[in-house]
Amino acid sequence: MEADLRVNEMEGVLSELVDAARQCFAADLVLAALYGSAAEDRLRPGSDVNVLFVLESFDAAKADAFRPALRTAHAALRVQVMILLCAELSAASELFAVKFNDIRTRHRMLHGPDLLKELVIDEAELKRRLREVLLNLAMRLRERYAMVSLREEQLVTVIADAAPPLRASAMALLKLRGVEASSLRVALETVVAGTGNAAFSAAVATLPQARQEQRLPPGVAGPAVLALSQLATHLREQLEGGAE
Secondary structure (H helix, E strand, O other): HHHHHHHHHHHHHHHHHHHHHHHHHHHHEEEEEEOOOOHHOOOOOOOOEEEEEEEEOOOOHHHHHHHHHHHHHHHHOOOOEEEEEEHHHHHHHHHHHHHHHHHHHHHEEEEEEOOHHHHHOOOOHHHHHHHHHHHHHHHHHHHHHHHOOOOHHHHHHHHHHHHHHHHHHHHHHHHHOOOOOOHHHHHHHHHHHOOHHHHHHHHHHHHHHHHHHOOOOOOOOOHHHHHHHHHHHHHHHHHHHOOO
């Protein structure tokens, strides 16, 4: 029920934000798109609402005029915006290949033509960036375990925060294998099932509850964080040819 209310509120906030962008940026506004979990109507408590604005050019006076609407949307619903120039789209999809593979996969247009579905993600760059994302995630999960493992409620937040990069990485990994998945969640489940590792499967099974309910049964969070870190390492090693 809470999630439904937040989705309904989101539509109103986004409508006002995009209307303000149209008025302030006028012809400079190429497109606006909602991306991430909000684009799939899968908001959880505390989730950011991510919006991409693509502009022909960035004018400070127009941005100043847009600021009140942006601040209002952020205060109301934790709206976070990415502002790109149209000429930067290709470079962004190359330099942030995992993120833009995710954006291309799950977004909803709010204004303008859908240029995002036409993005070409270079496979070599996707592999390079995917290795970086997975290594960073493995290191971060180890650090979080070492820092807060005595507080299980904090580890639940760590697990919830690990879901987006893990799922986006799984979708990218399947893309490199030439495999399609219906959603990021299905992509991760498919990749983990392929490992045949029961600990990985058990850890991934905790993600929905950690994200939606913000709690896990006693004694579950610590092993799950360690297994997710090991999963990130395993997937990176697969990319590097060090594991089957």
